[in-house]
Amino acid sequence: MTALDDAPLVALSRAAVLGRLTAVLGLASAAVHILVLDTAELGSLVMVGMAAVCLPCAWHLWRHPTPAVWATTATLDAAMLLLHAQMLAAMTHHSAAHPHGLMWTGLALVTSQLVLAGAAALRR
Secondary structure (H helix, E strand, C coil): CCCHHHHHHCCCHHHHHHHHHHHHHHHHHHHHHHHHHCCCCCCCHHHHHHHHHHHHHHHHHHHHCCCCHHEEEEEEEHHHHHHHHHHHHCCCCCHHCCHHHHHHHHHHHHHHHHHHHHHHHHCC
């Protein structure tokens, strides 16, 4: 066997690692959405919905990260970034001074997922 024969296996392994890393970030993002739940607010139900959106992508990224899965993940991540940017912009000056640390954590997670989705797209 030559080094060239091993190349597809290495590339497949890297793709699987990239998918699994992104899946873990998706699960962490779902956990952040659950952690910011406030049972006193009806709007918190949206957080449960957003957490639920993370789970199918994480599953598919872990099992078999196809180009369609990466595209869906990137689209949802971009939509989440836009939504959270609007939420941050809508905060009053007082609340913006002390935003939830979890919101910043979530933004970092979704940005990381979007970067990894871009890296996966460039690999193809």
